[in-house]
Amino acid sequence: MSELIHHTAAELATALADGSASSVEITQAHLDRIAAVDTDVHAFLHVNAEVSLAAAAASDKRRAAGAALNALDGIPVAIKDVLVTTDMPSTAGSKILEGWVSPYDATPVTKLREAGLVPLGKTNMDEFAMGSSTEHSAYGPTRNPWDLDRIPGGSGGGSAAAVAAFEAPLALGSDTGGSIRQPAHVTGTVGIKPTYGGVSRYGAIALASSLDQIGPVTRNVLDAAMLHDIIAGHDRHDSTSLKHEWPSMAEAVRNANVKGLRIGVVSQLDGEGFQPGVLARFHEAIALLEANGAEIVELSLPSLEHAVAAYYLILPAEASSNLAKFDSVRFGLRVTPEGGGTVEQVMSATREAGFGAEVKRRIILGTYALSAGYYDAYYGSAQKVRTLVQRDFAAGFEKVDVIASPTAPTTAWKLGEQLDDPLEMWRGDLATIPANLAGIPGISLPAGLADEDGLPVGIQFLAPAREDARLYNVGGALEQLLVDKWGHTLLSQAPALKVGAR
Amino acid sequence: MSDISEESVRHLAGLARIALTDAEVTALTAELSQIVDVVAQVTSAVDADTPATSHPIPLSNVYREDVVTDDVLTPEQALASAPEHDGSRFKVSAILGEEQ
Numbered sequence: 001m002s003e004l005i006h007h008t009a010a011e012l013a014t015a016l017a018d019g020s021a022s023s024v025e026i027t028q029a030h031l032d033r034i035a036a037v038d039t040d041v042h043a044f045l046h047v048n049a050e051v052s053l054a055a056a057a058a059s060d061k062r063r064a065a066g067a068a069l070n071a072l073d074g075i076p077v078a079i080k081d082v083l084v085t086t087d088m089p090s091t092a093g094s095k096i097l098e099g100w101v102s103p104y105d106a107t108p109v110t111k112l113r114e115a116g117l118v119p120l121g122k123t124n125m126d127e128f129a130m131g132s133s134t135e136h137s138a139y140g141p142t143r144n145p146w147d148l149d150r151i152p153g154g155s156g157g158g159s160a161a162a163v164a165a166f167e168a169p170l171a172l173g174s175d176t177g178g179s180i181r182q183p184a185h186v187t188g189t190v191g192i193k194p195t196y197g198g199v200s201r202y203g204a205i206a207l208a209s210s211l212d213q214i215g216p217v218t219r220n221v222l223d224a225a226m227l228h229d230i231i232a233g234h235d236r237h238d239s240t241s242l243k244h245e246w247p248s249m250a251e252a253v254r255n256a257n258v259k260g261l262r263i264g265v266v267s268q269l270d271g272e273g274f275q276p277g278v279l280a281r282f283h284e285a286i287a288l289l290e291a292n293g294a295e296i297v298e299l300s301l302p303s304l305e306h307a308v309a310a311y312y313l314i315l316p317a318e319a320s321s322n323l324a325k326f327d328s329v330r331f332g333l334r335v336t337p338e339g340g341g342t343v344e345q346v347m348s349a350t351r352e353a354g355f356g357a358e359v360k361r362r363i364i365l366g367t368y369a370l371s372a373g374y375y376d377a378y379y380g381s382a383q384k385v386r387t388l389v390q391r392d393f394a395a396g397f398e399k400v401d402v403i404a405s406p407t408a409p410t411t412a413w414k415l416g417e418q419l420d421d422p423l424e425m426w427r428g429d430l431a432t433i434p435a436n437l438a439g440i441p442g443i444s445l446p447a448g449l450a451d452e453d454g455l456p457v458g459i460q461f462l463a464p465a466r467e468d469a470r471l472y473n474v475g476g477a478l479e480q481l482l483v484d485k486w487g488h489t490l491l492s493q494a495p496a497l498k499v500g501a502r
Numbered sequence: 503m504s505d506i507s508e509e510s511v512r513h514l515a516g517l518a519r520i521a522l523t524d525a526e527v528t529a530l531t532a533e534l535s536q537i538v539d540v541v542a543q544v545t546s547a548v549d550a551d552t553p554a555t556s557h558p559i560p561l562s563n564v565y566r567e568d569v570v571t572d573d574v575l576t577p578e579q580a581l582a583s584a585p586e587h588d589g590s591r592f593k594v595s596a597i598l599g600e601e602q
Contacts, residue, residue: 103579196558210557237573239564240557306547313541320518327519329592334585336595337521343594348521360520364511364530365537367518381544383554388547390555422533423540439558465559 004029009169009223013071016063023063023074027056027118030076034121034167036499042142043152043162045081046088047121052076055118062116072226073116078168080159081122082129083109083214084203088119092205093127093137093155096326096333096354106203107238108172108214108231115230120168123158127356128323129179129207131155132425133418136358141415144187146455146494150412153183159217160187165497170227171217176207177311178408178432180215181444185407185458188446188490190218190475192228193432195465196439197242199228200235208318209240211311211436219491221445221475225249228468244466252469256476259293263461263474264400268304269431275410277450281457282406285447288481289474299396299403303388304434310385311433312426313369317379320366323359326351361422389437393464402474403462405431407444411455435462443471445479446490456490504538506531 004012004026015021031049038044059074068074084090084102091097105113112119126136134142134157142157144150145165152161159171160183173180175193184191192215199214206212216227228249235241265286270279290296328334328350329343335350355363369378396403408428418425435442440462447459459478463470483489511531515522522530577590586593 100583103575103582104573197561236566240559240561242559242561303547306544309541309543309547312537313544324519328585329594330580331583332585340595342596342599344519345521345599346595347519348516351519352521352523355520357526360522360526361530361533361537363518363520364514365534367514368506368510368534368538369541371514371517377545378541380554381548382541383556384548384552385544386555386558387553390558423537437558 005033005166008220009075012075016074023056023059027052027076030120030168037165037497040148041145041161041165043123043158043167044121045124045139051087052118052120059116070115076118076120076168077112078120078123078159078162078171080156080173081125082174082205085109088122093125095138100331107200107235111231123162125158126155127359129155129174129176130358130362132182132428135419136356138356144412150414153186155179156183160184160189163217163219164189173217174204174212174214176211177436178429181432181442181460182408184444186412188456190221190224190445192216192224193442194468195441197240199231200238200241202235202237206322208315221479222253225253225472247469249469249472252472253476256473258289258474258477261294262297262400263294264297264299264396264403266405267300269405273409274406277452278406278457281448282459285459297400301392303392306385307389307434307437308430310382313378313382316362316366317369320363323363386437389434393438397464402470405460407458407460411450411453440465441468441471443475445475504535506535
């Protein structure tokens with residue numbers, strides 16, 4: 001039974017199709033795994049075995065009747081707590097939403113249910129997705145399955161750790177500046193930020209509406225593609241949702257071929273500031289692609305120098321506005337000051353008690369950036385930098401099909417190490433942020449282990465807007481080349497977790 | 503150097519409706535000064551001729567039919583998570599203070 005957890009979602013789909021496993025068996029195996037290791041990993045904020053097993057039993061019944069809804073019908077999936085769900089609480093990692101249950105499902109969750117997938121639980125995250133380590137979760141950090149003393153990345157450290165620890169074959173994440181890709185990088189897993197508008201944001205508790213995007217978190221590229229094919233598509237509930245006929249991402253992986261593919265390597269995301277082991281694995285991966293027929297082109301994207309600064313004006317500005325809805329009136333926490341108070345005093349006491357330090361920091365910064373006298377200089381200039389970043393990418397994509405870089409400058413750091421230095425943690429997002437500013441898709445997949453610490457390293461590819469399939473092509477091809485070279489998957493090298501301790 | 507003082511942080515916290523403690527005001531004043539010094543680089547990175555981008559993939563005229571669909575919340579659903587309500591409305595404490 002426990003072997004079931006080590007299969008990919010695609011393999012589990014085959015097992016379901018040929019009758020060698022049932023959804024109830026697969027779901028129970030993952031629930032058992034969660035019970036065995038999640039006290040240590042803390043990937044999940046909420047699990048309800050009864051609800052998951054009922055969905056699994058319904059899937060088995062459909063399949064027995066010859067009415068499976070999708071190849072992945074019956075496969076369990078973990079859901080980042082930023083996506084609202086009607087049968088599980090949704091907190092976005094914040095005390096201000098503790099215990100809150102949404103009256104509606106987020107569209108990506110609806111699509112999973114309509115395809116028959118089995119929601120396993122809600123995964124931990126930095127509060128309102130603000131952070132790169134999950135240490136800003138109000139419910140305590142998630143730990144990296146490769147080393148429990150290290151961060152699993154953020155904000156979606158819970159989803160990445162859940163798939164890395166074999167607690168779920170699939171998960172959903174959200175990526176505003178790297179929250180899907182950076183956790184994939186530090187946990188040896190795969191994460192995709194689709195084109196902005198490719199996946200509905202309806203029911204995703206908004207951080208920065210012009211940057212947020214929902215995407216797949218998995219252990220391999222094909223699984224991500226199959227999940228992507230389910231969640232993508234237009235949604236009338238999201239006015240930024242694209243009306244685009246998406247090709248099958250799974251087909252792109254199955255037909256992966258890099259012969260003649262032009263890959264740009266960004267000079268600004270190479271060399272100084274990057275850990276040697278991160279660069280070594282990156283350059284090896286690029287050489288491997290070149291040896292297999294890809295053409296490598298050096299690219300300069302000068303505006304990236306200002307991207308992090310622009311991001312940390314745009315994001316707090318949008319967040320300060322989005323988080324105004326947590327006002328103690330319609331849902332969530334209400335704290336009344338001693339002796340009562342006006343509604344404004346109640347709101348202020350509630351938000352003081354309900355928000356953590358990083359959320360307050362960013363709301364105050366955003367309020368500053370938007371205030372009279374500063375708006376043009378800060379928020380206005382940041383939006384202009386955004387134009388420069390888009391122009392740089394547009395010029396780059398005239399010369400190449402995809403752009404490659406290390407996903408992040410370092411491997412996983414120790415819990416607590418960067419907590420006192422927000423600017424240092426923010427700088428770690430320099431390779432992932434530009435894609436969000438430009439609205440283009442990005443993937444991170446494992447490139448190997450860093451020599452100096454034996455920890456996972458990811459490689460990132462970016463493609464023009466609406467060309468997500470290119471990421472699955474190059475990602476699928478590189479994954480296969482690396483697995484052939486190593487003779488195993490990267491995750492099979494992760495140390496075994498202590499099982500059943502409690 | 504930025505012009506962030508404890509007084510300006512208190513003002514911003516008031517606008518943002520967060521009742522910061524004195525210790526938080528002191529800490530945030532130092533942090534925000536540092537952060538603003540770094541992010542202020544955007545002002546020298548662009549010129550007046552550069553257009554602003556507010557949205558990565560701009561769409562225009564996103565309309566829907568002006569009809570009520572079956573996926574709007576019922577009043578009961580809308581009120582279900584409210585800290586306090588009277589069955590048809592959200593209840594809050596006094597809007598105005600005594601001095602207003």
